[in-house]
Amino acid sequence: MIEKPMYARPAPASTVSGFTAFLFAVASGLAVANIYYAQPLLDAISNEFGLAPSSMGIVITATQICYALGLLLLVPLGDKLDRRKLITGQMLLSVVALLSVGLAPSAAFLFAGIAAVGLLAVVTQTLVAFAASLASPVERGRVVGIVTSGIVMGILLARTFAGSLTDLAGWRAVYLVSAMLTLVMAVLLFRILPNGAQVRQQETLPYWSLIHSVLLLFVQEKVLRIRAALALFIFSAFSILWTSLVLPLSSPPLSLSHTAIGAFGLAGAAGALAAARAGRLADRGHGQWTTGIALSLLLVSWLPISFAVQSLFALVAGIILLDLAVQAVHVTNQSMILSTRPEARSRLTAGYMIFYSIGSATGSIASTLVYGSFGWQGVCWLGAAVSGIALLFWAVTVRYMNDRQP
Structure with a gap:
């Protein structure tokens, strides 16, 4: 302990x-x-x-x-x-x-x-x-x-x-x-x-005991376990989009320049800014409600994203939705986790973000492999599947979580 x-x-x-x-x-x-x-x-x-x-x-x-x-x-x-x-x-x-x-x-x-x-x-x-x-x-x-x-x-x-x-x-x-x-x-x-x-x-723990305590926090804090798993799913979906997006945009019939492709990051930034209010909802005890709505939006976002080649407008709308959803869940996750153990906030952040990194790496590798075999539609089905699993995981675990901040 x-x-x-x-x-x-x-x-x-x-x-x-x-x-x-x-x-x-x-x-x-x-x-x-x-x-x-x-x-x-x-x-x-x-x-x-x-x-x-x-x-x-x-x-x-x-x-x-x-x-x-x-x-x-x-x-x-x-x-x-x-x-x-x-x-x-x-x-x-x-x-x-x-x-x-x-x-x-x-x-x-x-x-x-x-x-x-x-x-x-x-x-x-x-x-x-x-x-x-x-x-x-x-x-x-x-x-x-x-x-x-x-x-x-x-x-x-x-x-x-x-x-x-x-x-x-x-x-x-x-x-x-x-x-x-x-x-x-x-x-x-x-x-x-x-x-x-x-x-x-x-904290007065020696350094290596401090590092070991990161692992112990996963054993002791169920909110960390559940929210870290959600981080893995949402950032897998995030990386599935952003790692492979350059491939259809730079290929015919679109053949966009690198500058034009980079501009799509502005749409993602707009979604991220819009999600900042998720923290206010978590402060008011609506963390679970916010998470469920955001994960539903994440799943829906893959529909307009799948029309990227046919409509750049649809792609922009999908990007805004996806980044809004990912950021909303991410903010809610951190707000809930960092409220559990005030004396261990840095270690809680470290443990949570390790799952973020795993999800990002997994999404990046999977998206490029799927694109090579099944093209952009395959990537969108992959993103939708991961998003659906995240929503299902939340629905199964929500009854174990108290919506109020500890």
């Missing part, structure tokens, strides 16, 4: 201002975008270093593996260390990693820098846990919704930003500009965030 730490005196619940929540969202989006910049740049990078295009898959794989390692090894430290120093320290290290990529003289330096970028990008999840800790119980869902909206926008807009800046100044400029922005954000957060003396959440 995980023993709750002894406190000198519980810190009073504080209110997170709109500006502070916005700053958390921007910082989180900027950090997570760093692991997605490389996807539209692989051709440019491989040409500069004389690498075979097939070998550039190592860049994406290394980034995702290191991100998963960071979730397990770094995010739980938020329950042990001063989160203000931990967050700004990781962001400063991210500046060094981004500079090493932007100035890389060889492929070896590039791969090492990309791996470090992926490992340190998990500062995003420490920011989510910190924002939840600073918020009062009645506004926690709202704050988490704002921050996670920033994350989804960072994911969706990273490709557009990277492609556009590469056309203007080359692929290295993407990482150099990101390094500059990350440095500015680290300074802002250090000046604005409360220090450890004001937020007394520190």
Whole structure:
């Protein structure tokens, strides 16, 4: 069992201002975008270093593996260390990693820098846990919704930003500009965030016991088990769409440019922003109701998405629906999970996001395989099947969950 730490005196619940929540969202989006910049740049990078295009898959794989390692090894430290120093320290290290990529003289330096970028990008999840800790119980869902909206926008807009800046100044400029922005954000957060003396959440467990306790939380908290499984399903569906979407859009009869394809991320961002209100509904005790409606929308979204080749308008409508649904469930998941164990919010976030990573990786691999054999309609049937399983899972488990926040 995980023993709750002894406190000198519980810190009073504080209110997170709109500006502070916005700053958390921007910082989180900027950090997570760093692991997605490389996807539209692989051709440019491989040409500069004389690498075979097939070998550039190592860049994406290394980034995702290191991100998963960071979730397990770094995010739980938020329950042990001063989160203000931990967050700004990781962001400063991210500046060094981004500079090493932007100035890389060889492929070896590039791969090492990309791996470090992926490992340190998990500062995003420490920011989510910190924002939840600073918020009062009645506004926690709202704050988490704002921050996670920033994350989804960072994911969706990273490709557009990277492609556009590469056309203007080359692929290295993407990482150099990101390094500059990350440095500015680290300074802002250090000046604005409360220090450890004001937020007394520190856990006394040794480091490896802290990591082991992430696994114990799955045994002890059924809300974590259920909501992590939902995360796996919804982000599988999310990746099924976004990994394979470029294939039908870039092929005849559409043959859209990379810039035009990247613009579809704006539709996804609109859906993500619209879902920020899901946190408010969770605050009011409507988490289960919100989840059921959102999962139903996720299933329905695949119908207009399936008409992508015939109608780009239908595709945009489907993308907005899908991203709205995924974000709404994601915000509700985190709001419910982070309310269970105030002393373990970073570890709860780490455990939950590991399932997010598994779902994302599974959806990406499955979608490309299915597209190769069955085309776009096969991908849509796959996405609808995963979405249907998620809805069925929620319906089966809803009676085990109390709709009220613990």
